[in-house]
Amino acid sequence: MTVREQLGSAHKIRDVHLQRLAYIYIRQSSPKQVAQHLESQQLQYQLTQRAEMLGWHPDRIRIVDADQGQSGRGSHYRQGYQELVTQVSLGQVGIICGYQVSRLARNNRDWYHLLDLAAVFDTLIADSDGLYDLRLYNDRLLLGLKGTMSEAELHLMRQRLDAGRMNQVYRGAYRQHLPTGLVRLPEGMVVKDPDDQVRHTIELVFTKFEQLGSCPQVVRYLSQEQILLPRRQRAGWFKGELLWKRPSRDMIYDMIRNPAYAGAFAYGRKQVDYTRQIPGQPATGRLARPMGEWLHLQFDVYPAYLTWEQYLANQERLRQAATRYRDNLSRAQGTARTGRALLQGLATCGHCGRAMRVSYKQHPHYYCDARRARFAESNCLWVQGPRVETGVVQAFFEALQPAQLDVLEAALAEQQHEHQQLARQWSERLKRAEYDAHLARRQYDAVDPDNRLVAAELERRWEDQLRQVQETREAMARFRQRPVSPTLTPELRDQLQHISETLPDLWSSLDNAQKKALLRSLIARVICKRETPGHIEVRIVWVSGHYTVRHVYPPVSHRRDAHCYPEMVAQIEKLWQNGLSDEQIAEQLTAEGFHSARRPDVRPVTVQKIRLENGWHSTLAQSRNALELNGYLTIRGLAAQLDLNRDYVYRWVYNQTIDPDYVTRDPQSGVYLIRNDLALIEQLRSRVQKKRH
Numbered sequence: 001m002t003v004r005e006q007l008g009s010a011h012k013i014r015d016v017h018l019q020r021l022a023y024i025y026i027r028q029s030s031p032k033q034v035a036q037h038l039e040s041q042q043l044q045y046q047l048t049q050r051a052e053m054l055g056w057h058p059d060r061i062r063i064v065d066a067d068q069g070q071s072g073r074g075s076h077y078r079q080g081y082q083e084l085v086t087q088v089s090l091g092q093v094g095i096i097c098g099y100q101v102s103r104l105a106r107n108n109r110d111w112y113h114l115l116d117l118a119a120v121f122d123t124l125i126a127d128s129d130g131l132y133d134l135r136l137y138n139d140r141l142l143l144g145l146k147g148t149m150s151e152a153e154l155h156l157m158r159q160r161l162d163a164g165r166m167n168q169v170y171r172g173a174y175r176q177h178l179p180t181g182l183v184r185l186p187e188g189m190v191v192k193d194p195d196d197q198v199r200h201t202i203e204l205v206f207t208k209f210e211q212l213g214s215c216p217q218v219v220r221y222l223s224q225e226q227i228l229l230p231r232r233q234r235a236g237w238f239k240g241e242l243l244w245k246r247p248s249r250d251m252i253y254d255m256i257r258n259p260a261y262a263g264a265f266a267y268g269r270k271q272v273d274y275t276r277q278i279p280g281q282p283a284t285g286r287l288a289r290p291m292g293e294w295l296h297l298q299f300d301v302y303p304a305y306l307t308w309e310q311y312l313a314n315q316e317r318l319r320q321a322a323t324r325y326r327d328n329l330s331r332a333q334g335t336a337r338t339g340r341a342l343l344q345g346l347a348t349c350g351h352c353g354r355a356m357r358v359s360y361k362q363h364p365h366y367y368c369d370a371r372r373a374r375f376a377e378s379n380c381l382w383v384q385g386p387r388v389e390t391g392v393v394q395a396f397f398e399a400l401q402p403a404q405l406d407v408l409e410a411a412l413a414e415q416q417h418e419h420q421q422l423a424r425q426w427s428e429r430l431k432r433a434e435y436d437a438h439l440a441r442r443q444y445d446a447v448d449p450d451n452r453l454v455a456a457e458l459e460r461r462w463e464d465q466l467r468q469v470q471e472t473r474e475a476m477a478r479f480r481q482r483p484v485s486p487t488l489t490p491e492l493r494d495q496l497q498h499i500s501e502t503l504p505d506l507w508s509s510l511d512n513a514q515k516k517a518l519l520r521s522l523i524a525r526v527i528c529k530r531e532t533p534g535h536i537e538v539r540i541v542w543v544s545g546h547y548t549v550r551h552v553y554p555p556v557s558h559r560r561d562a563h564c565y566p567e568m569v570a571q572i573e574k575l576w577q578n579g580l581s582d583e584q585i586a587e588q589l590t591a592e593g594f595h596s597a598r599r600p601d602v603r604p605v606t607v608q609k610i611r612l613e614n615g616w617h618s619t620l621a622q623s624r625n626a627l628e629l630n631g632y633l634t635i636r637g638l639a640a641q642l643d644l645n646r647d648y649v650y651r652w653v654y655n656q657t658i659d660p661d662y663v664t665r666d667p668q669s670g671v672y673l674i675r676n677d678l679a680l681i682e683q684l685r686s687r688v689q690k691k692r693h
Contacts, residue, residue: 013131018055072105096124098127106153115147148225201228205252215249216249273286283611348527350538366587426479537552568602575589
């Protein structure tokens with residue numbers, strides 16, 4: 001600033017300003033500028049001399065340079081700027097010096113906030129062009145225009161940078177980070193990693209995912225086989241080095257989702273959602289986008305470990321392996337596990353359409369609590385597992401076509417190929433361990449023996465590598481002792497010629513995971529819907545899109561809620577009228593497919609209860625309760641006429657007080673019948689009166 005300009009602005013500086021502090025704000029936008037653009041730093045630090053020329057004592061000048069390497073587009077993460085605003089709002093600042101307006105802020109919200117505070121607390125602002133008093137209209141208007149131009153300049157710079165980057169992307173010249181297994185040569189060409197073990201391990205991961213179908217099972221398999229995953233470090237202490245780490249689900253998931261392994265260049269897989277950004281953390285808010293929203297996708301750019309069709313199939317399997325429904329449209333089955341519930345992941349509620357959960361009590365139960373969770377109502381559905389599973393398995397057996405033995409031969413060949421892959425992994429792992437031990441020995445031999453500190457450390461490393469070689473050899477020996485998968489012999493081929501006929505007999509010998517895998521090979525969903533308390537409609541949806549309907553009759557609490565209860569009652573009445581006993585009626589009803597409330601058959605006691613409730617007594621009971629039968633008096637009828645207890649009449653029959661010529665027995669019920677003779681009745685009545693007298 002020239003002397004003339006200083007004199008022209010001297011009337012703006014008053015004693016009240018000089019009594020306060022002068023703040024020099026210094027900022028550069030990136031760490032690269034801080035390290036390389038040293039002239040800009042010197043120009044900004046020289047602002048202290050300008051503050052002295054304007055009248056501030058050196059002891060009253062404060063330098064704020066805490067925001068070096070920070071962008072000016074926001075203020076949440078700029079501690080120095082926040083300190084400056086705080087001091088202004090406390091009335092401690094007389095002037096703010098910055099080389100340019102853009103050094104203070106490139107955001108109109110932050111800039112106008114600072115201008116408002118400076119106007120309220122009478123703080124001056126100075127840049128390389130002049131001195132400004134915010135209480136003056138022209139000065140505030142000029143600083144406002146400068147702030148707007150500074151924000152527009154940032155927008156234009158970002159627009160040019162983004163356009164240049166996208167131009168590189170469209171030309172295929174953009175260099176993105178490559179996953180482990182792909183290496184970029186100095187001339188820019190991308191090739192597969194020259195390390196055989198790295199390539200074979202990555203190929204094994206994709207092969208096992210295709211077989212197992214889920215990332216956790218791949219991790220479990222790699223852990224069981226003690227296989228480590230290669231990782232080339234991008235940053236940190238081991239940048240550029242190849243490390244071998246324990247497999248994790250996130251590592252497998254990243255490999256399966258990365259399209260670079262399919263040879264495709266994808267840009268914009270993750271994009272910023274500014275509504276989810278955390279203030280002060282610019283790297284947050286990056287969310288994965290679906291493939292249709294990627295900014296650029298180009299095929300056949302990198303050497304591929306799998307085809308693009310296989311990559312898409314893997315993404316679909318990841319979606320199917322999910323256990324949570326999205327917008328009630330995703331019919332994810334989940335992973336087949338070892339639980340007893342065979343329809344886990346397949347059972348679907350026919351009332352609300354959501355996946356049914358599993359409850360393990362004495363037997364597996366399937367239930368849907370969507371209504372209770374959403375509306376505090378009762379559960380949609382609750383069914384016993386064995387009843388439904390039996391019907392589904394039977395339908396599966398009926399729909400199963402005779403399997404070709406070539407499939408089994410292919411499976412056995414795949415197992416043998418897998419064994420060969422594992423053997424190759426152990427061989428390469430042993431070679432690497434032996435090489436590391438040899439390298440450690442060479443380093444130990446090359447050290448000066450007098451340098452005991454270094455020699456001791458190299459000797460310890462050599463011993464560690466030798467121990468690692470021995471452990472690898474022992475693990476490899478244990479692996480070689482495993483039995484190899486057998487081949488399909490002619491005898492075994494004959495046994496499996498008609499798999500659809502033998503599978504029902506072999507079903508009980510399979511474990512639950514194998515049963516689930518077999519069911520899922522043909523069944524997409526099992527929709528359960530309760531029509532009545534004792535009737536559940538099971539709709540089996542096959543992978544072809546067709547469906548089969550089965551009816552299941554679960555146990556109920558009340559006998560009247562059982563399926564076809566009115567029909568069963570009508571059949572009991574019909575059989576009773578034909579003179580059948582309770583045992584015969586129960587056997588006939590069971591044969592006709594009727595069942596009781598909690599049993600799959602009908603018991604005689606159930607028939608008796610229904611018969612007595614409806615007043616349908618047996619022939620013996622009718623005969624014993626009758627007063628007369630076929631013109632004869634029964635024991636009950638004679639006792640009623642004489643006004644006696646039936647025991648007296650039985651006694652007269654037994655001791656022949658009543659002449660045996662008057663007594664006979666009904667041939668069907670065996671009830672005693674007494675001739676309806678008036679003389680006999682009068683004789684017995686007289687006997688009774690005499691006895692009473």
